[in-house]
Amino acid sequence: MRFVKQVCYLVNLLHDCGTHKLNKLFKPCHQWSTDKITLRLFLQRGSLSTMAEMQDCQHDAGLYSPNPSVSGMTCLDRDAFNKTITVPVIRVKKEIINQVMKALKHRLVQRPHLKRVIEDPKDEINKLVLLDPFKVTSDESFEECDHLLFKKFGVSPQITKYELQLTYENFKGDEILRAVLPKGQDVTSGFSRVGHIAHMNLREHQLPYKNLIGQVILDKNPGITSVVNKINTIDSTYRNFQMEVLAGEENMITKVKENYITYEFDFSKVYWNPRLSTEHERIIHVLKPGDVLFDVFAGVGPFAIPTAKKNCIVYANDLNPESYKWLLHNCKLNKVDKKVFASNVDGRDFIKTIVKTELLKYIKLFSNEQKNKIHIVMNLPAMAIEFLDAFINLCEEEPCSDAVLPTVHCYSFSKDDNPKRDVKEKAESILGAQLDDCSVHLVRNVAPNKDMMCISFQVPAKVLYKTRADTADEPTAKRSRTEEESATEN
Numbered sequence: 001m002r003f004v005k006q007v008c009y010l011v012n013l014l015h016d017c018g019t020h021k022l023n024k025l026f027k028p029c030h031q032w033s034t035d036k037i038t039l040r041l042f043l044q045r046g047s048l049s050t051m052a053e054m055q056d057c058q059h060d061a062g063l064y065s066p067n068p069s070v071s072g073m074t075c076l077d078r079d080a081f082n083k084t085i086t087v088p089v090i091r092v093k094k095e096i097i098n099q100v101m102k103a104l105k106h107r108l109v110q111r112p113h114l115k116r117v118i119e120d121p122k123d124e125i126n127k128l129v130l131l132d133p134f135k136v137t138s139d140e141s142f143e144e145c146d147h148l149l150f151k152k153f154g155v156s157p158q159i160t161k162y163e164l165q166l167t168y169e170n171f172k173g174d175e176i177l178r179a180v181l182p183k184g185q186d187v188t189s190g191f192s193r194v195g196h197i198a199h200m201n202l203r204e205h206q207l208p209y210k211n212l213i214g215q216v217i218l219d220k221n222p223g224i225t226s227v228v229n230k231i232n233t234i235d236s237t238y239r240n241f242q243m244e245v246l247a248g249e250e251n252m253i254t255k256v257k258e259n260y261i262t263y264e265f266d267f268s269k270v271y272w273n274p275r276l277s278t279e280h281e282r283i284i285h286v287l288k289p290g291d292v293l294f295d296v297f298a299g300v301g302p303f304a305i306p307t308a309k310k311n312c313i314v315y316a317n318d319l320n321p322e323s324y325k326w327l328l329h330n331c332k333l334n335k336v337d338k339k340v341f342a343s344n345v346d347g348r349d350f351i352k353t354i355v356k357t358e359l360l361k362y363i364k365l366f367s368n369e370q371k372n373k374i375h376i377v378m379n380l381p382a383m384a385i386e387f388l389d390a391f392i393n394l395c396e397e398e399p400c401s402d403a404v405l406p407t408v409h410c411y412s413f414s415k416d417d418n419p420k421r422d423v424k425e426k427a428e429s430i431l432g433a434q435l436d437d438c439s440v441h442l443v444r445n446v447a448p449n450k451d452m453m454c455i456s457f458q459v460p461a462k463v464l465y466k467t468r469a470d471t472a473d474e475p476t477a478k479r480s481r482t483e484e485e486s487a488t489e490n
């Protein structure tokens, strides 16, 4: 029944369009399966002369695939990719070649780095124009508009065959890797780009081919001069990767641009993730000129430097001496070294010393006018939430009623089915207080069952300020106050 329906559909199609349109409709013949068989049967029954084209077309399904002999290659042999294919050509007079090429753009052979016009040593008047073998299978493949064009330029629509030599240059990176790596296994050749470095995370089955993969990425991506592979899970302290250079230069000092700011750093020694640029931008946008930012885990400055550029007052800290070094370097590079106060201590110490002192100053300063805000960014998703306890009883004075409380933006991973609730509950449990006005934002999905979240909330005054009761018996006082409150709230 399905076959009959398809035949009827094709009869109508043929009747309506003519064979050239049908060819056009089904042109990437390696992409259709059931329809291809149906179409062949139909064409046989209808005794149409396009049968040969269809067979050719079917035969050419692997036309642009490298030679099967490259399968399993571990050391890149570029010559093994040389391959001769047959493509259709037309002859075009030399003086009108550019106009014809422009008009026939959609019918030309499409391959990387391939010259589509060939000199014929025996023909002084014409050149050969290489056509797409999937789009042009016979003279009949041309449409009315093509014929009008040929007429206008005096070009003969007669096509002939040309033996075209493809080389390594003419294959795309993923075509090469698909042909080399074992069939049926994932050949994902994706990478993150960090300046001149392509950063890969190869799977087990790809490791025997790692140097070849590195070389292909290097060859096929202009501007990349080094390919590295992550060789272990992210280092727990400074969040930088252990990496192995697969191809190209060993130099890991690189330069990137993010949100219009230039950063330089040694990628092997600091944390940098190009996938965070939207998140950096989101937070940068929240801060207004004159606001204060405390960046507890600042890295090389992707929150700190753009906000300083916006005329915010910035305190940026990182425990990794290399991050600190590059943070200072980037502040200078972007001419904000006078606006960013950098430090190189543990995040908890930073909160308990620098944040504590400066916070009180800005709370007093901002509380009168209520114009500016104080933000604290904590981007260390594996552990930042555990640092929230540093805010408990941080300020020793009693708050004034209109005190400007700081807004914390704290990052956390979650593997929970409900990551928003999960992160909120974790933060509440560490702070010992409910966060009724918080917002939880999904930053990105980092693994199939792992999300990176950002919880933003104003630190409640009862958490931040030490009361007399807290002074008497610190932990109990906070806990009992929270229990009492939750009892009245529920």
Ligand SMILES: C[S@@+](CC[C@H](N)C(=O)[O-])C[C@H]1O[C@@H](n2cnc3c(N)ncnc32)[C@H](O)[C@@H]1O
Residues within 6 Å of the ligand: 237, 238, 239, 270, 271, 272, 273, 276, 296, 297, 298, 299, 300, 301, 302, 303, 317, 318, 319, 320, 323, 345, 346, 347, 348, 379, 380, 381
């Ligand atoms: C995930 S990175 C974030 C860097 C930067 N804020 C960004 O968004 O790209 C976390 C940073 O925290 C730093 N770090 C790790 N443990 C720390 C700690 N205990 N105290 C302060 N910084 C720490 C690491 O060196 C790293 O630069």
